[in-house]
Amino acid sequence: MIAARPRLPLLRTLLRPAVAAGMAALVATAAVGAARPSHAAPRDGGDEVRPPEPDQTGPGIGTDELASRRRRLVEACGRGAVVCLIGKPADDLEEFFQSPDFYYLTGITEGGGAAALRIGPDGAYEEVLFLPARNRMQEQWDGPRLYPGASAQRQTGFAATAPKSRLGATLTEWLAGEGKSLWVAGTDGRTVADVLDRALPDVERKSARSRVHALRQIKSEAEVAIFTRAVEITGAALVEAMKSAAPKQGEWELEAVIEYMFRRFGAERFGFPSIVGSGPNSCVLHYNASTRRMKANELVVCDVGAEYRRYTADITRTFPVSGKWSPRQREIYEIVLRAQNEAMKAVRPGATIRSVHSVAQRVIREAGHGGRFPHGTSHWIGLEVHDVGDYSRRFEPGMILSVEPGIYIPEENIGVRIEDDVIVTRDGFVNLSEGCPRDPDEIERIMAEGGVGNARVAELTSPNARPEIRPERPTQKPPTRKRIY
Numbered sequence: 001m002i003a004a005r006p007r008l009p010l011l012r013t014l015l016r017p018a019v020a021a022g023m024a025a026l027v028a029t030a031a032v033g034a035a036r037p038s039h040a041a042p043r044d045g046g047d048e049v050r051p052p053e054p055d056q057t058g059p060g061i062g063t064d065e066l067a068s069r070r071r072r073l074v075e076a077c078g079r080g081a082v083v084c085l086i087g088k089p090a091d092d093l094e095e096f097f098q099s100p101d102f103y104y105l106t107g108i109t110e111g112g113g114a115a116a117l118r119i120g121p122d123g124a125y126e127e128v129l130f131l132p133a134r135n136r137m138q139e140q141w142d143g144p145r146l147y148p149g150a151s152a153q154r155q156t157g158f159a160a161t162a163p164k165s166r167l168g169a170t171l172t173e174w175l176a177g178e179g180k181s182l183w184v185a186g187t188d189g190r191t192v193a194d195v196l197d198r199a200l201p202d203v204e205r206k207s208a209r210s211r212v213h214a215l216r217q218i219k220s221e222a223e224v225a226i227f228t229r230a231v232e233i234t235g236a237a238l239v240e241a242m243k244s245a246a247p248k249q250g251e252w253e254l255e256a257v258i259e260y261m262f263r264r265f266g267a268e269r270f271g272f273p274s275i276v277g278s279g280p281n282s283c284v285l286h287y288n289a290s291t292r293r294m295k296a297n298e299l300v301v302c303d304v305g306a307e308y309r310r311y312t313a314d315i316t317r318t319f320p321v322s323g324k325w326s327p328r329q330r331e332i333y334e335i336v337l338r339a340q341n342e343a344m345k346a347v348r349p350g351a352t353i354r355s356v357h358s359v360a361q362r363v364i365r366e367a368g369h370g371g372r373f374p375h376g377t378s379h380w381i382g383l384e385v386h387d388v389g390d391y392s393r394r395f396e397p398g399m400i401l402s403v404e405p406g407i408y409i410p411e412e413n414i415g416v417r418i419e420d421d422v423i424v425t426r427d428g429f430v431n432l433s434e435g436c437p438r439d440p441d442e443i444e445r446i447m448a449e450g451g452v453g454n455a456r457v458a459e460l461t462s463p464n465a466r467p468e469i470r471p472e473r474p475t476q477k478p479p480t481r482k483r484i485y
């Protein structure tokens, strides 16, 4: 997916797809980690319940790593900092999706939580997780949820938990004395205001947002493992799309193949609405209606990303609907491929998004298509498809970015974009999506095979005519039924 210019920080929120209601009731697998035994609910006080076990076979993030992120945040805020993290409020009517910052720091996917963090007077790190009190009536509707107690401590790795109603009192106590300041991170500003205005109407607060985002920019090994899975799934989906594509097929069918593959390999959902644009739609950068039938001799651009454990991949492949490039399509494709390869080679510590972009621009300009590359080459990727963080920050090992040049020629119905996800290493980069073919000959070979989208399925048997909603009115009155009771 292409980063809009100017960048829209809310894009991800606006694009957020439907979230299965059940997800809200789960603490992320990532957060729960492997340390938890997979059977028998713990018996704290005899009646404690916990959310059902999510699938834990894939990579995850341990509670130790989450705790160290929180601690690093407090340290980054400086001496005397008290940090308040606020999650999205619980809401059973709207689809729930946890704030990425709060999720990054706590691993909690449920609503209504908050946390207080500080370096205590004795120099030791302290933290408390605040949760809504248990509501058994609500559990009948939403299933078990986190509530204050030993079970939540175990699941989240927080050293202490307390009822949400104690948040204000705890912060007030921690902020007493000289040289203290309240830093806030987590959900959007309005929610923060709602919560803190009630708890601490007179305390001045500072935003810890940019500090959280700076942490999020450098991915840990565990994050890279999760992200790599998201990339692998997305690559497999694109290969299946290449195999499945055929003239007369609907864009929606190709989109369904891709999204089926996401789910088949355990991705929770797509990280952004899939872009599957054929012919004229290949030139529409954020086309996602997918309502057109593809024609032979056209290209189709598939810009898609599986979301796995909340991390989203973002890969684009362009291929000929009929499985064979026309000479002109191949010519344009090879320019974009060259621009992408050259731009990737510029990825190394110390480089910037701007410097990578200028390489891609130069290759495309020198090939005579300077005015046909209207978007940026790169954006950060992670928990959000257009991930947070300073876009002018020099590359450091562990940063993940897209490299996605494109050329669009609407008058020829030719739009080509190629996008891969690369990670900055100590001495250069690794293309994490290398496994998804880009070579035009290899794409032709793959497309000669059939895919899941070509499988024979039962035909619909209903007649094409508009079905009768109501039988014709009888000309005679029906006989009156005898009342039998």
Ligand SMILES: [Mn+2]
Pocket (backbone or CB within 6 Å): 001, 002, 003, 314, 379, 402, 404, 419
């Ligand atoms: Mn992208």
